[in-house]
Amino acid sequence: MKRKVPLRFFSVMVICSLTIAPGGCLGDKQGDEVLSSVITVGIPQDIEDSLDPHRAVAAGTEEVLFNIFEGLVKPTSDGNLIPAIASEFHLAENGLVYTFTLREGVKFHDGSIVTVMDVVYSLKRCAAGEHGVPLVAAFVNLRDVFSLDEHTIEVHLHEPDNDFLAALTVAIIPAANDSPARNPIGTGPYAYVSRSPQENIILERFDDYWGEAAHIEKVVFKIIANTDMIVMELEGGSIDMFARLTSSQAAELSSQFDILEGTMNLVQGLFLNNAVPPFDNELVRQALSYATDVEMIMLMVSDGKGTPIGSSMFPAFGKYFLEELAEVYSYDLEKAKELLASAGFADGFSFTITVPANYLQHVDTAQILVEQYRALGVSVRIELVEWDSWLSDVFAGRNFEATIIGLTASTLTARAILDFFYSESGRNFTNYHNHDFDMMFLRALASTDDEARTEYFKECQRILTATAASVFIQDLPEFVALRKNFRGYEFYPLYVQDLSRIYLVDER
Numbered sequence: 001m002k003r004k005v006p007l008r009f010f011s012v013m014v015i016c017s018l019t020i021a022p023g024g025c026l027g028d029k030q031g032d033e034v035l036s037s038v039i040t041v042g043i044p045q046d047i048e049d050s051l052d053p054h055r056a057v058a059a060g061t062e063e064v065l066f067n068i069f070e071g072l073v074k075p076t077s078d079g080n081l082i083p084a085i086a087s088e089f090h091l092a093e094n095g096l097v098y099t100f101t102l103r104e105g106v107k108f109h110d111g112s113i114v115t116v117m118d119v120v121y122s123l124k125r126c127a128a129g130e131h132g133v134p135l136v137a138a139f140v141n142l143r144d145v146f147s148l149d150e151h152t153i154e155v156h157l158h159e160p161d162n163d164f165l166a167a168l169t170v171a172i173i174p175a176a177n178d179s180p181a182r183n184p185i186g187t188g189p190y191a192y193v194s195r196s197p198q199e200n201i202i203l204e205r206f207d208d209y210w211g212e213a214a215h216i217e218k219v220v221f222k223i224i225a226n227t228d229m230i231v232m233e234l235e236g237g238s239i240d241m242f243a244r245l246t247s248s249q250a251a252e253l254s255s256q257f258d259i260l261e262g263t264m265n266l267v268q269g270l271f272l273n274n275a276v277p278p279f280d281n282e283l284v285r286q287a288l289s290y291a292t293d294v295e296m297i298m299l300m301v302s303d304g305k306g307t308p309i310g311s312s313m314f315p316a317f318g319k320y321f322l323e324e325l326a327e328v329y330s331y332d333l334e335k336a337k338e339l340l341a342s343a344g345f346a347d348g349f350s351f352t353i354t355v356p357a358n359y360l361q362h363v364d365t366a367q368i369l370v371e372q373y374r375a376l377g378v379s380v381r382i383e384l385v386e387w388d389s390w391l392s393d394v395f396a397g398r399n400f401e402a403t404i405i406g407l408t409a410s411t412l413t414a415r416a417i418l419d420f421f422y423s424e425s426g427r428n429f430t431n432y433h434n435h436d437f438d439m440m441f442l443r444a445l446a447s448t449d450d451e452a453r454t455e456y457f458k459e460c461q462r463i464l465t466a467t468a469a470s471v472f473i474q475d476l477p478e479f480v481a482l483r484k485n486f487r488g489y490e491f492y493p494l495y496v497q498d499l500s501r502i503y504l505v506d507e508r
Helices: 059-065 116-128 137-141 227-235 247-252 282-290 294-302 315-320 323-327 333-342 360-374 387-396 414-421 435-446 450-466
Strands: 002-005 038-043 073-075 081-083 086-092 097-102 142-149 152-157 190-196 200-205 218-223 241-245 257-263 267-272 350-356 379-385 402-407 471-475 477-483
Touching: 038 059, 038 227, 081 086, 097 116, 116 137, 116 142, 116 152, 137 142, 137 414, 227 241, 227 247, 241 247, 247 477, 267 282, 267 360, 282 333, 282 471, 294 360, 294 471, 315 414, 315 450, 323 450, 350 360, 350 387, 360 379, 360 402, 379 387, 387 402, 414 435, 414 450, 435 450
Parallel strands: 038 218, 038 241, 350 379, 350 402
Antiparallel strands: 002 086, 073 081, 086 097, 097 152, 142 152, 190 200, 200 218, 241 477, 257 477, 267 402, 267 471
């Protein structure tokens, strides 16, 4: 027996909506009229990993591709999953078989109609992955996918998985496109036009989009890797929007802009390579955690705004977030010195923090930590690198001692953010290996009882904190500058930028 579940009623989890209507005046929008317009959005990095949505790993890439690609379902700004390429689905009572009915007439950006074969191809491509590792972590549980008829597919799992639907936000791409990295074709509200390396990425509104059309005709993502130029670019008129400003940058802007405030939805931390001495010593990692004054960092980096975190989870995850873990390593310099001495480093040591230069909040945090750790007798050098170097050397090559970055999740599932520490994960760039963590992580994935699953994931966090897997700092506040003649920006509980809802105010 199967039960039918309308997608519009399916929620990933209950969270607070962060949606903001800039200006608070719906009357500024001229009915359903779509005004001819262009918006230029500043971003701090180019797409250095891949335009292929199945191979993109950087959050900065995914926030651009969010506008181009869609899956069978897609997330909303309030954390729900809504219909996209699928119009409805059935879940078998045993929890092992999803049956999806495809929406009729959905077009790819090249004008071709989405078929069941495109869907089967896309899902199998992600499951096959490389060297036996799926491109989507949750797809390790995908047993098979095939078409029943020209409008219906079945997805079979090895084991029931309460979170698997969220993995089906993965992009559906044309089976006939043999070069998605050079010619990305999706079904989203915007179509890819061009990319000029280190300059810009251009999208245009897809007028044959199956859903509500985007309001802005053209989007230009302009790369501004030099953080010192952001305010100048905004005030000079070369960009209309920039997300994730620092509080000091936001304060510098004139009345030309609305400053919108939300949260970045990430785990900012000093991530330590657990395979490199002395960070292979748990006592050393704990000492650094005690020597980190998170309150001072938040005060100096973001005027005290943000949320302190004590593990790999942030508040948007709702039931999974453990606020109390932020108190485990309350600042205690004397305790830190004792632990360091017990580890055999009474005279301290030195190490390098590798930081992507285009993320000012991380650079500022590194500079504060240099001073805080000096009081511990630890000497720290900061190495600023370009984003492409960080991806290749730190994330992929694991050639680093420590780094400051923000971990994000493409879906609001605990697996998506905790997978960074599972020993068998390709995303475990810190080389963290802990048997108890792995056991709890696998138990969570195998559990069909939501309460038990939640508790297993919470225990994973407690283990990360107890072993000081890294130094967990905060979920940063997000300040977005939007030129006043634009409205409609929405915050998501994920690291994305939805340009389709922004519209131009008719000031005639």
